[in-house]
Amino acid sequence: MAQIGDKWSLLILFALVDGPERFNALKSRVEGISQRMLTQTLRDLEREGYVIRTVYPEVPVRVEYALKEMGKDLVKPLYQLVSWADQHQEEINRARKEYDEKS
Amino acid sequence: MAQIGDKWSLLILFALVDGPERFNALKSRVEGISQRMLTQTLRDLEREGYVIRTVYPEVPVRVEYALKEMGKDLVKPLYQLVSWADQHQEEINRARKEYDEKS
DNA sequence: CAGCATCCCCTCCGATACTG
């Protein structure tokens, strides 16, 4: 959780499940992320072994990011969690509103 | 994730699965947490509807925190994730070491 | 195109002191 519970890791992982993506394509898919955070989070994910970075020495250079086996594996329990959150979103909103009104 | 991906929420939820706990008992079970963060995180968890706070007006006062239905529910997919992490910890450590050596 | 470097704000969180 400490590793992928930050602001962007989850979104980047999910943006990669459909297949490899280039840097700027990722930047488009992950709405609102800055160049800085995309680079930094990708480096972290690469370091932990979830993502592989491949450089194709063309001109201009092409860089692709893809999920490694472990990354694909990790996404499964994460989806469980996200789908849980989806199903309970209303309930949470209700609880929060109720709590706020009492205070 | 934004809600329970912080430093303490997960640990507090897990400390409550065995049954209700009093404030200071929680403080002992969640190693390293400060009074301030325990209070604050409990308030958040209560606000989102995961935890219920009950005050028994004795002297001295007794306060118990317990998982609500939604909290117990949430813990299930979280356990999935944690057990995944347990199983892959070595693999992650290896990937990280390898990455660090290349840099 | 895919980044790195820098500046800077703002939030998280620990430490400490105080209260019903």
Next chain:
DNA sequence: CAGTATCGGAGGGGATGCTG
């Protein structure tokens, strides 16, 4: 016992400008 209030350091993360 179970908090609240306040201060201050560390770092997460955005904006901007520059590069091979």
